[in-house]
């Protein structure tokens with residue numbers, strides 16, 4: 001089995017019971033969240049249990065999150081408990097356009113305090129895949145710890161994956177676009193969205209294929225662009241180990257890169273929180289087990305679609321069997 005290491009924040013998400021601006025919300029549901037935590041639990045459900053390097057506070061919310069990770073079968077070996085910082089919290093609201101907005105309570109919270117060097121080079125030598133996201137790049141020391149991990153993982157020959165996960169609310173000290181560019185330069189595999197890329201300064205006028213090409217120019221050999229209910233696109237350059245497996249693109253110019261598209265699965269979505277993370281977990285599970293980008297798109301799309309049919313991000317993440325049953329329904 002592939003050895004996967006995921007790093008980054010575990011947070012408590014407070015999801016409003018009713019839509020509307022945050023000052024008007026009275027009742028919230030407590031949910032375990034944080035994009036890397038969702039990816040880690042997603043992988044675990046899919047039978048690719050990763051090591052997960054994260055940090056929570058020595059407080060009841062941290063206890064809840066540790067219990068959630070433990071219940072998902074994730075070892076507590078790299079789950080740090082910070083005696084001097086609180087567990088990070090995120091209050092979510094739905095604005096009138098049904099876009100999610102976040103009110104983060106994570107100034108100096110435990111998840112911002114990962115320290116460089118905690119994961120030794122010897123350990124990284126034995127890891128096949130290392131995954132991180134953009135949220136821990138917003139504040140030091142977690143920022144340098146995340147970059148340090150990605151740099152050393154790349155040097156050690158692991159496949160490095162990255163999700164920019166744009167959260168403009170979190171970025172005051174560093175520039176998001178520069179940070180994403182640096183992370184793309186270290187990554188082999190990126191999953192992103194048009195929203196992420198707009199926040200990172202990419203031209204909104206570019207079409208999907210132009211966008212994934214542009215991302216690949218910044219470093220990664222494989223790029224997934226998720227498109228909500230419209231599915232996703234995968235792109236690989238000749239540097240990708242699975243390059244020969246992707247459908248050759250027929251586009252203008254006849255270049256040697258390859259693009260494949262999946263239109264998604266028509267489901268009755270009730271909560272798309274964490275759909276992107278579910279997708280990335282599915283893609284990592286597929287690619288790290290020798291799947292092609294086309295197979296990864298189909299599988300990851302199914303993992304993500306199942307996740308949208310139940311409330312909550314983590315609780316709805318499916319097992320491999322649940323994904324297989326779901327796909328049988330759509331693919332006959």
Ligand code: ATP
Pocket residue numbers: 165192193195226227228229230231232264265266267269272273274275276277279300301302304305308
């Ligand atoms: P997040 O908002 O969680 O960060 P994201 O913006 O990265 O996510 P989306 O593009 O919204 O991710 O969704 C990721 C994947 O989830 C899509 O590619 C698709 O496979 C699936 N998905 C999302 N929304 C729906 C939906 N309404 N119906 C079916 N599938 C969906």
